[in-house]
Amino acid sequence: MAALVASDVSFTHAGNVAPTLRGISIRAEAGGVLCLLGPNGSGKTTLLRCLVGLQGGGAGIEIDGRPLSSFSEGERARRIAYVPQHGAAVFPYTLADIAVLGRTPHLGSFTVPSPDDWRIALDSLGRLGIGHLANHPFNLSSGGERQLALIARAIAQDAATIVLDEPTASLDFANQTRILDIIAGLATQGRTLVFSTHDPDHALAAATQAVLLKHGLVLAQGDVAHVVNDLTLSALYDVPVRLVSLGAGDDGFGPMTVCFPVRRSSRLGKSHNLREN
Ligand SMILES: Nc1ncnc2c1ncn2[C@@H]1O[C@H](COP(=O)(O)OP(=O)(O)OP(=O)(O)O)[C@@H](O)[C@H]1O
Numbered sequence: 001m002a003a004l005v006a007s008d009v010s011f012t013h014a015g016n017v018a019p020t021l022r023g024i025s026i027r028a029e030a031g032g033v034l035c036l037l038g039p040n041g042s043g044k045t046t047l048l049r050c051l052v053g054l055q056g057g058g059a060g061i062e063i064d065g066r067p068l069s070s071f072s073e074g075e076r077a078r079r080i081a082y083v084p085q086h087g088a089a090v091f092p093y094t095l096a097d098i099a100v101l102g103r104t105p106h107l108g109s110f111t112v113p114s115p116d117d118w119r120i121a122l123d124s125l126g127r128l129g130i131g132h133l134a135n136h137p138f139n140l141s142s143g144g145e146r147q148l149a150l151i152a153r154a155i156a157q158d159a160a161t162i163v164l165d166e167p168t169a170s171l172d173f174a175n176q177t178r179i180l181d182i183i184a185g186l187a188t189q190g191r192t193l194v195f196s197t198h199d200p201d202h203a204l205a206a207a208t209q210a211v212l213l214k215h216g217l218v219l220a221q222g223d224v225a226h227v228v229n230d231l232t233l234s235a236l237y238d239v240p241v242r243l244v245s246l247g248a249g250d251d252g253f254g255p256m257t258v259c260f261p262v263r264r265s266s267r268l269g270k271s272h273n274l275r276e277n
Pocket of ligand 1: 013014015016020038039040041042043044045046047
């Protein structure tokens with residue numbers, strides 16, 4: 001089974017004294033979804049960028065047992081798709097242009113995208129629910145529309161390993177569930193999926209494995225059902241967190257588990273009552 005593995009990965013950003021990542025060892029399996037959770041600044045983006053070779057030169061990273069550093073640039077682009085948190089467009093690309101960029105690793109030198117490449121790109125936009133925006137300029141699109149276009153680009157790339165940095169961050173409820181369904185669906189095709197989020201509910205909903213990252217160290221990792229719980233999340237975020245199991249509803253949905261942080265003011269005896277104010 002293909003897997004994306006990091007072994008004892010450490011990384012210090014240029015100009016920093018303290019390392020951002022310290023001895024990280026994780027494993028994302030093919031056919032699985034690994035979710036990275038952690039507070040702001042804990043090193044999630046840095047780790048994801050190391051996993052795909054954008055930082056750290058691929059040191060300590062293996063795909064299918066082969067060092068990432070041994071992959072040519074083209075091989076790497078065909079094997080790994082990366083969706084950054086924010087996409088900047090200098091040129092006035094349309095969303096279709098952005099999506100078809102995902103086909104670049106599959107084109108020969110000096111060739112332009114074929115009708116088939118454009119069809120794949122437009123299908124990807126359609127799958128993300130933004131087919132109607134194909135001709136819309138990326139730089140004039142909303143944050144959520146940009147995020148969806150970048151995910152469409154990754155899907156058009158058709159890579160076996162897909163790494164997404166906070167893919168649901170700018171999205172409404174409908175689009176969040178769409179992306180989580182797409183992530184889970186891509187994994188069932190045998191691909192390796194890794195994503196980060198600030199919403200542990202999304203780990204519970206779509207991931208098989210979780211890695212909890214704090215101060216550049218792995219606080220806990222393993223099966224989501226074991227690792228994502230009141231104790232670990234409270235320790236991770238330094239705020240009490242509760243998980244609640246919801247039974248199956250009459251509408252046919254559930255059972256499911258949701259989690260939420262407990263605000264100081266909502267603890268027993270300290271609740272704010274609007275009528276008292
Ligand atoms: N290019 C850089 N140069 C110097 N320090 C950096 C750079 N990028 C990130 N850092 C630092 O590395 C640490 C981890 O940042 P990173 O973006 O990986 O965290 P994160 O967990 O993704 O955060 P967030 O959830 O807020 O997006 C932070 O302290 C950040 O300031």
